[in-house]
Amino acid sequence: MTAAHPVYVCTGDAADGQRLVTGLRTFGLRARGFASCSVLANAARAQAPAAIVADWNEAAAAHLAGLPGAPCLVARVPQTDLNLALTASEAGVDAVLDPGLPVGVLRDLVWTLLNAGAPTIALVTDRGDDDALAERLEEAGGKVRVLRVGDALLGELVASAPELVLLRTGIARRLARLIEQTPGLAGAEVRPVGDTPALTLVQRAAALGRRRAVAALAARHDLASGGLPPAPAAVAAASLRERAAAVGEVPAVIALDTDEATLAAGLDLLRARLPALAATVVLGERTAAALTAADEAALARQVRAVREAAGAELPGLRVGHAVIDGALPLPETLFSGADDGGNAQGPVDRALERRIRRALEDDALRLVYQPISSLSGHPGSFFEVFVRLADGGGDALPADFVRTVREGGHAPALDRGVLERALEVLATHDTDGPTLFVKLFPESLEDPELTAWLGERMEAHGVAPARLVLQLSHPTLCARRERSQAAMQALRRLGCRLAVEHYDDSLEPAEQTLQGPAFDFLKLSHRLTDELVQHPERVERVREIARSAADRDIRTIACLVQDAANLSVLWQAGVAYIQGYFMQAPEAIFASAPQEGA
Known part of the structure; x- marks a missing residue:
């Protein structure tokens, strides 16, 4: 049995089962969910799976014994239920796993079982x-x-x-x-x-x-996050160097500068974007990293893939990488410089921080706009707002300054600056004019005065609140759930519409997100919607999410659409809107007074 064979999943909770299936598929495994062990067993007799993951109980014990092909068997048993764990062990299962562990741990466990090799x-x-x-x-x-x-x-x-x-x-x-x-x-x-x-x-x-x-x-695993802790990581790195030297490859570490709230999501991102044999590790106290080996061109592609995914799904996190030519590098050295290969900026750039302060003080923010186009005939003129720094030093893109903005404590001020400029644009158009989507930094959710300030500014400009769509990141909602929900409810009471962006069903099932505080738009993660023609297994996931959202009058948006083929699949899957360079790059479509001389 190999990873080419399916992995069957059976849990007592349908949403939990879908979360596991989605997570395993994200990591390249052909996962399929079942509502009962009897149905799973019948399917296994028709097509033998490589592995089975099941909540363990009497029904599982009765139906999963003696299946053809002797698939690997993982029993999910709560850590507090010793008798049930003993029963599963006596039944000859390959592993007993607590259901509360991250899906990344289950992925590593299944891959370990499938790659154990010939006995x-x-x-x-x-x-x-x-x-x-x-x-x-x-x-x-x-x-x-x-x-x-x-x-x-x-x-x-x-x-x-x-x-x-x-x-x-x-x-x-x-x-x-x-x-x-x-x-x-x-x-x-x-x-x-x-x-x-x-x-x-x-x-x-x-x-x-x-x-x-x-x-x-x-x-050797840190079961809380699914990554190797430092000591086993050092052993794994030494082994990687030996293997890479034997085949002429470059051993390297690719890292994300995560925090406690984003560590598990960072490790999952690395697993999803890197080859299956890359080992995820935890460096220091909070750095999510992966050990990988490839030729120089392939390694550059891997680093680029991680940077693009991090920018779309975990915005604001630094990405670093280094060749392993001895001991594993310290986390701080991975982010200490910038080069053409993709290492992020190191310590806060004081010159850039002064430039940011000057731009905020002098109102030197330049806004550009990208259209969001309807695939389903919905009326309206939608644009997303992007910010550039323009103070005589040339435009700086968000990737160049977001980290400095956040680490310098300027995120709330930048959000207010962008909102003010967006309101100026909206005020120059009548009620049939554009609707603007504006991102909010996570730090703005902690600003207790944001709602009152925004209400006053909309009234001063005479702008209807529904013409402003405020975007909150899905990873932020998951990491700061209580504060995010309170902010969403307050902004909703103000009359603004809301969008959840970078939605990824590997973080939580769609039903859980859709049943939370009310919002109007769901912007799907690039990881879900990219290259669907080459990844048909993701099309049904996108279709199910779009259908569930539409049932609640929430419209889905696919971002970063790059070609007509993917556009066609998104339309067939029921996605309501698309956005990306295929339609139009961000441009200075609307101008307010401070921009005219920019």
């Missing part, structure tokens, strides 16, 4: 007619080594590290006791050769190998 079997004999048995074991999928009884036997056994030792010798009982007492062989099962079919022996050895792999995974 190693040592056939110990003092006879000369064992070739036929060895051949049958090999045909059944085992990796067999025939060892002769002699003085070198124990050393050869330790070197081969078998999951199963088969004894075909007159001293089998004495030898079994000795092997069990030998350091390095304690994890192997030792049994005499009998009438057990070769396939059964290989399946038993494979199960032992998977349990070893799971134990190793649990020993």
Whole structure:
């Protein structure tokens, strides 16, 4: 069984099951959800899965035993239910996992099980007619080594590290006791050769190998986040350097400067954007990172993919990378400089910070606008507002200054500056004029005076609140749920419309987001909607999200649309609006007085 075979998921809670299926699909696994273990078992007999993830109970035990193909089996059992965990273990499952752990841990666990490799079997004999048995074991999928009884036997056994030792010798009982007492062989099962079919022996050895792999995974993982903690990460880095050197690749670490609230989301982003064999690690106290190896061109593409995804899904986070030429680099060195390869800026740029302050003081913000086009005939003229810094030093894009804005404490002031300029534009058009979408920094949600100030400014400009759509990031909503919901309710009472942007169903199911505080637009993450023609498995996810949103009168928007083929699939999936350079780049479509001389 390999990752090409499906992974079947069965949970008692439908929303939880969809979250797991979505998360596993995001990480490249062919996951499929089932409402009951009996239905899952019938499907498994028609198409054998590579692995099964199921909430463990009596029904699971009854229906999942003895399935064809011997799929890997992960039982989800609450950590507080010892009796149920013991029952699952006695049933021969490969791993017992607490349902509260991040989906990234489940992904790593499934990948570990699927890549445990062919089981190693040592056939110990003092006879000369064992070739036929060895051949049958090999045909059944085992990796067999025939060892002769002699003085070198124990050393050869330790070197081969078998999951199963088969004894075909007159001293089998004495030898079994000795092997069990030998350091390095304690994890192997030792049994005499009998009438057990070769396939059964290989399946038993494979199960032992998977349990070893799971134990190793649990020993080295930070289960709260799913990443390797520093000590095992250093070992993994050393191993990566050796493997990369052998094939002429470059070993590297790619990192996100996350905090406690975004660590797990950062690790998930790295898993989704990097090759499946990249190991996610936690450096320092809060840095999400991945160890990877590739040729220089492929490595550059990986760094670029992470930077683009982070900009779209976790805005404001720095991205850094470094070649591993010795020990793992310290987190602070990963973000200490900038280069053409993609490392983010290091310490706060004081010159840039002065420029930002001057732009805010002198009203030197330049706004550009990108249209949001309807695919479903909805009336209206929608534009998203983007900001540029223009003070004689040339335009600076958000990617150049967002981190400095946030770390310098200027985010609320910048938001107010952009809102003021947007209101000036709206005031120059009648009620049938444009509707403007304006992003809010997470820090503005903590501003207790924002709502009152905005209400006063809209009244002063004579702008109807519904012509302003305020955008809040979905990762921010998840990380700061209580404060975000309070801010959304206050802005909604003001009469403004709201949009949740960068929506990603791997963070939480659509139903959970849609059932929260009321909003009007759902802007889908680029990771969901990009290259749907090449990734048809995502189309149904997008269709389900669009349908659920439409049922609540919430309109979906796909951003960063790049070509006509993807546009066509989005339309067929029921997405209401599209936005991207394929239609039009952000331009100075509207001008208010301070911009005319910019």
